[in-house]
Amino acid sequence: MDIVIKLSQFLLSLSLLIILHELGHFIPAKLFKTRVEKFYLFFDVKYSLLKKKIGETEYGIGWLPLGGYVKISGMIDESMDKEQMALPPQPWEFRSKPAWQRLIIMLGGVTVNFILAFIIYIGMAFVYGDTYVANADLKDGVWVTNPAIENAGIQTGDKIIAVNGQKIDRYDDIAKNLFMAKDVTVERNNEIKTIKFPINIINKISNSGVKRSLVEMRIPFVVSGFEETSPNKKAVKPGDILTHINGVPVKYADEVAAQFKNFSGKTIPITIKRGDQVVQSTLKFNKESKSGVAYASRLPYSNLEKLNLYTINRQKFSFAESIPIGIETGANGLVEYGNQLKTIFNPKTEAYKEVGGFAAIFNIFPNTWSWEAFWTITALLSIMLGVMNLLPIPALDGGHVMFLLYEIISGKKPSDKFLENAQMVGFVLLIALLLFANGNDIYKAIVK
Template structure:
């Protein structure tokens, strides 16, 4: 069932983004009286699943879910329709339209992507408001859960002040900023320190083999699951909170875990809170310094509030207030993704090794249905789709825009032969990138990263 929910969100989001992107090309094309021959969700290589012709346009759904397209008459695109291009230009064709109209048609898709992201963020601010924990309320600092971050110099108990010179005000912003960090300013034992991160930190995080956030809030050691084959099946129950270990108080899970290492293979007395009761018992530590149980590394805000661990900040916005909030979130998303691309295109960062394909996108979606998560992910993917399509690569919108700007500035239109060759080069490059990204997914699945 989990996989069905995950797949449903993935396909719904992908379909929505593709249809709206192509609609961004379709509408200005029709406004400028340019004939659109096909409008397809997914690619109809050899055959289509569904198709229906309405007026001069064939609408359909292809079988290959790698994107979608609109086929505009008289345009050199992925269809490589050389027969049509060999005929004299017709007034309804793309190539017969003024350069400025062709530019608007080509920019329509990415424009819709960016507008969609902003609309979603505005809607989310209005519908869900904002719930967060301020970093200043983390009085005992953060819990480092990824060894790559620890090796970079961040320690459990540190209070993160800024990353790359940007002040971090919310806990949820810490992990995503550390991925892109080159310099981190923090407070450790009342002393301000600046930590320089290695340039290939993204690759080091991936190679750590730890599939969770880089840091967590420091929370008590809360028992999550105790399997029947556990050494401590009789001693511990789900939701137990360990408060003392070997007679010594332990406030946080990281403190308890650190103490386990000194008692490998031993039986140790503990005190725990079970509901409203205080229970004295013993636990067995195995040779690997573990209790053989699952424990909580994060808690929902409702549980954090119930346990009175941290102050939960809640803000609600009117529709008018949501507009600047949503726009700011969208702009921040654009900047963040732009910075990610810089890392990817810099070989020294080794970030290119973490480029993912459809499996990586699929895995972003949660196993449970959440409209808030769905819209947040869809907005992010819309930004990514818009930025990627603007790259000056022939076969992408950005490649067409590049040649159109050249034509507008120079007054000279590139020949059809040149555009055909450029389209072919761009297509080969895109296939190579597609194979590389999805190959990364396959490699990571095989090696278990």
């Protein structure tokens, strides 16, 4: 059932983004009286799953879910329709339109992508408001849960003050900033330190094999369940909070996990908090110092509040207030994704090894249905799709825009033969990028 929910979110998001992107080309094409022959969700290689012709346009769903397209008459695109291009230009064709109209048609898709992202962020600010824990409220610092971050020099208990010179105000911003960190400023034992991260930190994080967040809030050891062979199923219950181990008080789960390594083959006394009761019990450990007791690595904000651990800040916004907040969130998303691309194109970072394809996108979606998560991911993907399509690669919107700008500035239109060759080169590049990204997914699935 989890896979069905995950797949449903993935396909819904992908379909929404593709349809709206192609609609961004379709609407200005129709406004400028340019004939659109096809409007397809997914690619209809050899055959279509569904199709219906309305007026001069065939609408359909293809079987190959690698994107979508609109086929505009008189345009050199992925269809490579050389027969049509060999005929004299017709008034309804793309090539007969003024350069400025063709430019608007080509920019329509990415424009819709960016507008969609901003609309989603505005809507989310209005519907969900803002809920966060202030970074300053993490009095005992963070819990480092990824060995690559630990090896880079960050320790559990460090208070992360700034990343790349930018002050961190919210807990939720820590992990995503660490992922792109060059240097991190921390407070450790009342002393301020600046830690330099290796340039290939992204690759090191990926190779660590740990899929959890890079850091977590420090929370108590709350029992969440048991391994099947655990001898401690009667000693503790889910929801119990460990407060003492072998007579020593413990506040956080990371402290408990560190102590557990010392009890190979032993049975030790523990104190637990069960609701309003304080209960004495024991835990048994095998020779590998395993108790078979699972604990929660993170807790919902509502639980954190009940345990009086952290202050949860909540803000609600009117629709008018949501507009600048959503725009700012979208603008920050654009800047962040631009920085990620710069990192990927820098060979020294080795970030190109982490480029993923459809499987990587699929894995972003949660196993449980969450509209908040769905819209957050969809907005991010919309920004990614818009930016990627603007890359000046023939066969992408950005390639067509590049040639159109050249035509507008120079007054000279590239020949159809040149555009055909450029389209072919761009198509080969796109296939290579698709193979590389999805090949990375396959490699990680098999090797890692």
